[in-house]
Amino acid sequence: MSILFRQIEARCMVLRTPDTGTDSGAACREHGSSSLGCSNLAKVEAQTEGTPTAAIRGSHAREASAAASRDPVPDLEEIEVSKTASKRHGMFPRLSSASLKFVRVPFTKDGFSGAPATVATMASQKRSASSRPRSARSASSTRSSGGDAYDSYSSQKASNSASRNPSGAHDSKHGSHRAHGSHSQRNSRTSSAASSRRVAATRHSGPGTHRAEGKGPKTRVKGRHLILKWSLGLICTFIAVAAGAFAYLYVTTEIPQPEKVAMAAKTTVYYADGTTPIGSYAAQNREIINCSTLPKYVGQAIVASENRTFYQDRGIDLRGIARALLTNLRTGSRQGGSTITQQYAERYYLGETTTYKGKLREAILAIKIAQTQSKDTVLCNYMNTIYLGRGAYGIQAAAKAYFNKDAKDLTVSEAAMLAGIIPAPSTWDPAISPKQATSRFNRVIRIMKEDGYITATQAKEAAMPQTITQTTENTYQGFKGYLLTMVEQELVNSKAFTKDELETGGYKIVTTFDQTLQNEMQSVGDNRASGMPEGMQIGALAADPRDGSIKSIYGGNDYLTHQLNNATQATYEPGSTMKPFALLGAAQAGVSFNTVFNGNSPQTFKGLVSSVANSGNVSYGYINLYKATAYSVNTAFMNLNEKLTPQKTAEIAHSAGITSDIDETSPYNVLGINSVTVKELTQAHATIATGGVKHTLHCVSKVLSSDNKELYAAKTGDERVFEENDCALVIKAMEGTVEYGTGKEARSIGRTIAGKTGTANDAYAASFVGYTPQLISTWAMWYPDANGNPQEIVDFNGYTHSEYPVHLFTEFMKQALNGTEDIAFPTATDDGKVGGPDGTWGTGRSSTKRSYSGSSNSSSPSPSASATTNAGTAPSTGTTDEGNSGATTSGGSAGSGAGAGTGGTGAGGTGAGADGTGGDSTTGGNGTTPQQ
Incomplete structure (x- = not known):
């Protein structure tokens, strides 16, 4: 650096010489010859003494060129002249002092007379360049980076040489520049400008001896420093902006409510015992559990597999994030750098996210979660939400899917296997990729040992566990689909839950279905008699009339092939099973069941075009209501309904529990011409069976939360709608159906049973409803064609259309009542008047005449189809x-x-x-x- 200052001092003295008019030699003699500039001058004078002027000039040019190539430090003349030219002539207005172009200004024995000319030449070139056409300026700008200043100097040199050398040529050792000028005397500025234009148009050839401007070692170092400074500035700016954005997002980001799908847990439906599952509702197969019930090694295995620093980090792993970011930038893929807390934040609060913006929010949320939630809470929620393959979300569902056990019963090996497949559970399932699954298992076991979660002995004894075969059984397959849809519909209709809540709430639903009775009913319904027509539909339902709890249903053979529930949704004509409601109307009207009605067949009735006949057109003469009920005499009940009115019959049926429409104007409604479901008919008869108290039929007992808090309890109604004795009279009459009437097969059950058969017009449907005090069961069958239209049920395998429902009822009730108490119905008192209060009911005969007092214990057989019509x-x-x-x-x-x-x-x-x-x-x- 000191050498540079000395050079500057000496050369400044030389540069000032032209302004004072003193030659270079005088300046050196005046100020001393110790400076480097004067030493060079002395050398030049000594070497050129006695040499012709032209030769000296040529020698000077060669020396100047050689010196430029040797000296790595820019000559002071270059700096000074550049600054002088910039100040005086406005050159290089856009260049800073650090990027000024350098020009070497040689001096001669005669002084520094070339400098003013050189500066003038540079100014002239500046002006001439600005005045040239754009194309010329463009061409000039594409020259070698040797620099304008040096070319200006060369132009001046050539001009001077041309004035002394008639040939106008000047050669150098390493290259040549040719310039032509006039021999006339011009001022230096005009000559220099013209020469500059000519030189600008002349292409530099050969290797040359002058280095390009700005290309020296010092300039390259400065360039690199400049790039480094800019790069560091950009990086610092980026970091500052990123830090500011992160701080803003951190302040403004709040922990949101958990994602609905993350909280979603499957709702399990159980039989009445509360422990045997029927099936489940689920948006996702997830069971939320209390993690305190799990062995510690279950969570530790997951930490070992997914995030070894989980218990030490603050929610994020900066090293992992940086590694993932570099991988993503290099490969264009999406690699995660997530901790357990980040994964938990994504699944529990944000949902799946893959964008960088989403990942930033995820990281911020993870930091906040780590500050507000304990590690145990984070890990537990993570274990309850993570997907583990086989459609299982959460550790509990996974334990069942892979090992058919609860998570609390997992072994160390089983926990390690599940933890190992978390990154790709569907791919690394042991049933699909046993080699990869084993490798991941071994890795988890090794880390658990290294981190002190298990002992070396435990690690040595750990072996890859055997998983169960994955099943694809549909939870709605078979009869279970009917049960599940019934439960769902009942809860949704109650307004207590929405369907979406049932699918995501993680509830425990305890139903009223008895597993034993359900299996028995399904078996009876599926075991069809040989010869039964294909397509015959059967529906059934059993319930406890004392509280309305449904014990079993037969909705069909398989829900997946027949979604219409034959017990609750399909409708059919109930036929004579509607007659007890007219019978109940008679009891309410004070009519003794000993009143006699005309049971002959056929008969015509007021307002009806067609006559009415009994089954088989049998005439029963004048019979009381007990007999008319047992034998299901149509004409006798048409006479009763005519007196009672169809409106009253419909009203009683609706009060009992029929919800379907009943024609209140047609006398035929007593014969069951309006379609109903099995469920509503069972409800109506159950009201009679309980002595007039209507307990709403239901299949849900209660609903519990995941922590066993009761959220819902069945509301049975318990509404009294009829008088107990009136119902007892109806029950007494219906007992005759089983004892000696159309339902005699049911006597084989060995219990006191009240029942009623029913056959639709033209044998389109047949049914039977019967009950004991503790169990009621209804069975119905109908035969639709391909378009759903009813068809006649023909006899098959020795059964008539009216007999087969009784057979189904008998087979089921034998098993259902096996081992249960034989309970008697309440005693009935028939205190009504024969012929009714006004004596106009029935035949209208005087009540003084002896009435029928039907005995419910009669065992007399019924008449056959060959009976005569004589009364x-x-x-x-x-x-x-x-x-x-x-x-x-x-x-x-x-x-x-x-x-x-x-x-x-x-x-x-x-x-x-x-x-x-x-x-x-x-x-x-x-x-x-x-x-x-």
Whole structure:
């Protein structure tokens, strides 16, 4: 640096010489010859003494060129002249002092007379360049970077040489510049400008001896320093902006509510025992559990697999983030650098995110979570939300999917296997990639040992566990689909839950379904009799009438192939199972069930075009309501309904529980011409079975939260709608259906059962409803065609259309009531008046005449289809003696062949013979009214 200052001092002295008019030699003699400039001058004078002027000039040019190539430090003349030219002539207005172009100004023995010319030449070139056409300036600007200043000097040199050398040529050792000028005397500025234009148009050739401006070692170092400074500035600016943005986002970001899908847990539906699952509802297969029930090594295995620094970091891992970022920039892929806290923040609060903006928010949220939530909380929530393959979300669902056990029962090896496959569970499932799964398992075990979670012995004993075979069974397959949809619909209809809440709430739903009864009902319904037509539909439902809890249903064979639930959704014509509601209306009206109604067939009724006939067109004569119920006599109930009114019958049916529309204007409604579902018919009869208290049928007992808090309890209603004795009279009449009427097969159950058969018009449907005090069951069948239109049910395998539902009921109830208590129905008191309060009901005969007092214990057989239509005479008072034939205590005796059976004591009744109706009026002593 000191050498540079000395050079500057000496050369400044030389440069000042032209301004004072003193030659260079004088300046050196005046100021001393110790400076480097004077030493060079002395050398030049000594070497050129006696040499011709032209040769000296040539020598000077060569020396100047050689010196420029040797001296790495810019000559002071270059700096000074550049500054002088810039100040005086406005040159290089856009260049800073650090980037000024250098020009070497040689001096001669005669002084520094060339400098003013050189500066003038540079100014002239500046002006001439600005005045030239754009194309010329562009061409000039594409010259070698040797620099304008040096070319200006060369132009001046050539001009001077041309004035002395007629040939106008000047050669150098390493290259040549040719310039032509006039021999006339011009001022130096004009000559220099012209020469500059010519030189600008002349292409420099050869290697040359002058280095390009700004290309020296010093300039390259400065250039590199400048680039470094700019780079550091940009980096610092980026860091500052990023830090500011991060600080802003940190301040403004709040921990949001958890994502709905992250909180989503499957709701499990159980049988009435509360432990046996039926199925589940789930947006995702997830079960939220209390992590305090888990062994510690379950969470430790996940930490070992996913984030070894979890218990030390503050939510994020800067090293991991940087590594992932570099990988992403290099490969264009998306690699995660997430900690467990970040993954938890993404799944629990944000949802899946892959953008850099999303990842930044994720990182900020992770930091805040780490500051506000304990590590155990974060880890537990992570374990409850992470996907582990096989459709399982969370450690509990995964434990069941892979090992068919609860997470609390996982072993160290099983926990390590599950933790190992977290990054790619579907790919690394042991059933798919056993080698990769084993490798990941070994890695987790090794880290757990290294980090002190397990002992060396435990690690040595750990072996890759065996997983179960993944099943693809649909939870709605078979009959379970009917149960699950029933439960869902009941809860949604109650307004207690939405469907979405059921799918994500993680509830425990305890139903009223009895697993044993459900399996038995399904077995009976599926075990069809041979010869049954293909496409025959069966629906059934069993419930406890005392509280309305549904015990079982038969909705169909398989929900996946037949989604319409035959027990709750499909409708059919109930037929004569509607008659008990008219019977109940008679009891309410104060009509004794001993009132006699015309049971002949066929009959015509007021306002009806078509006549009405009994099944098989059998005439039963004048019979009381007990007999009319047991044998399901259509004409007798049409007469009753005519007096009661169809509106009253419909009203009672609706009060009992029928929700479907019933024609209130048609007398036929008592014959069941309006379609209903199995469920609503069961509800209506259950109201009668309980003595007039309506307990709403339901299939959900209660709903519990994931922590076993009760959220919902069944509301059964418990509404009294009928008088208990009125219902008891109806039950007494329905007992005759099973004891001696159309439902005799049910007697084999061995219990006191009330029931009623029903056949739709043209045999389009058939049904039977029966019950004990503790269990009611309804079975129905119908036969739709391909378009859903009803078809006649033909006899098959020895069963008539009306008999098969009774058979199904009997088979089911035998098993359902097995081992249960035989409970008797309440005693009924028939205190109504024969013929009704006004004596106009039934035949209208005086109440002083003996009425029928039907016995529910009669075992007399029903008439066959070959019975005649002759009716017996009106009953008269019997004697106390036995009749000539027939039992005195049980009615008419069995007829023989086609003949007439004799009347029992109390003559005139029909004998209910096996092959024909009795017409004998033989009297006997003190007998009871014969039963049909």
